[in-house]
Amino acid sequence: MTKDISLFKPHLTKESPAYKGGKTTNEIDFDGPLYKLSSNENPLGASPKAIEAIQKHLQNLHIYPDRTDARLRVGLSDFYQKKLTADQFFTANSGVGILELIVHAFLGEGLECIATNPAFLPYISFPLKVGAIVKDVPLLGRNYELDVDGILNNINENTRVIWLCTPNNPTGTYLPKKDIDRLLAQVPEHVVVILDEVYYQFATASDYTTALPYVLDGKNVIGVNSFSKAYGLAGLRVGYAYSTPKIARYISKLQRPFYINSLALEASLAALQDTEFIQKTVQTVNDGKKYLYAEFDKLGVDYWKSQANFVTIRPDMEDVLFEEKMLKSGVMVRPVANFGAPGCVRITIGTREANEALINAMGRREQ
Ligand SMILES: Cc1ncc(COP(=O)(O)O)c(C=O)c1O
Known part of the structure; x- marks a missing residue:
């Protein structure tokens, strides 16, 4: 009798929630200006300092880049004032590359992590890809508060990772310091807490x-950051994280x-110096939020x-119908049911023109 040996890892043959990301503008068939408010990108474009650095280094594309990220890590140390x-x-x-490194470093078959839904889908889909177990301890109530006791009760000897996101994608809410303090005071040494803070520049609380x-x-x-947002x-795909020397060296x-x-290395080093661009971006987002809140109030939304560069709404129609309605006016938005927020739609704060296009589309009656 032959033994039933399979080439395939069982956990990779199961259906799992794949993280697809938002649609690109190429996938949308629309005649007219298209406003992409679906992926939390920067409405002002890229940091001019980063663009300048890329232009300067374009003629060196035939040369291999640095073997390691050492120069970027020095730049980051300077950025954090040493x-x-x-x-x-x-x-x-x-940033998702950072999340994947964390998964490979700490999770695997039989090991566990804790997610707090509604949450960024990779906290769930990436651990499943390595056969880990994901426990969900949902955020509580209208303000999406951290269930500190619920998380502590779900920690066991197999737990390695707790995923927290603040400001949180997809809700835009944040976790007050006192709740994180309370959790961290009680988490055992064999567990690492991830604070995904890729929207931190926009937080004002x-x-x-x-x-x-x-x-x-x-x-x-571990603090998780990205060059994709502020x-x-x-498009360049650069993320960074910081932690204790022991953890950072281990993951490296x-x-x-x-x-x-x-190009990614030179651009991100230059972007770290671009304080003026960050200030302009934050100002644009804050102005946009003010405008949208006032208009949402008028529309009764x-x-x-x-606390992020997007705002999440609960439209008075099915999320996918709302998405379709907005698309008819060239406005791309993102239903976030797969992030654990059924019925809700996430809208990136855009330029004044894009925000107005959104509000016009929302106010438009269906023919
Ligand atoms: C909460 C959160 N973490 C991480 C990322 C990853 O960003 P990126 O892979 O573009 O660096 C995103 C992107 O949307 C995000 O919303």
Whole structure:
């Protein structure tokens, strides 16, 4: 009798929620100006300093880039005013690349992580790809508060990772510092807490916190960041994270040589210096939020006040019908049922023109 041996890993043959990302404009058939408010990109474009750096380095495309991300880690240490050393950072080809590194470093078959829905889908789909178990401890109530006791009750000896996102995609809400303090005071040493803070530049709440104070305190915490949002470099794919030297060095062991391309490296180093662009971006987003909140109030739309560069609403029709209605006016928005928020739609804050196109489309009666 032959033994039933399979080439395929069982967990990869199961259906799992694949993270597809939002549609690109190429996938939309629309005659007229198209406003992409579906992927939380920067309405002002890319950091001019980053574009300049790319133009300068274009003639060197035939040369291999740096073998490692060492220069970017030094640049990041400077950006954090040397409160963190270069060996406290690790970088990747995008923010989701950082999440994938974390999964490969800490999760695998039989190991567990905790997600807090509604949440960014990769916290669930990536661990499933390596056969890990995902436990969901949903955020609570209208303000999407952290269920600290629920999370603590779900930790066992197989738990390795807790995923937190603040400001949170897809709700735009944030986790007050006191809740994160309480959780971190009780999380055991064999667990690492991820604070995904890719929208941190847009947070204004006085009790908002990044991972920085916890990392400085030596806790098992990783702050996850991206150059895709405030820096406007979504097309380049660069992400970074910081943690204790022990954790950052451990995760860096997974890096391939030459994984960061030369244009991405030069552009992200230049973008870190572009304070003026970040200020302009934040101002545009804040102005846009003010305008949209006022218009939503006039239209009687249910929405959540946001700490990010997007706002989430609950339209008075099915989410996908709302998406279709907006598309008829060339406005792309994003239903977020697959992020654990059924009936809700996430809308990126755009330019004044894009925001007005959205409001006009929302007010338009169906023929
Ligand atoms: C919460 C969150 N984390 C991480 C990312 C990853 O960003 P990127 O892969 O573009 O760097 C995103 C992108 O939408 C996000 O919303």
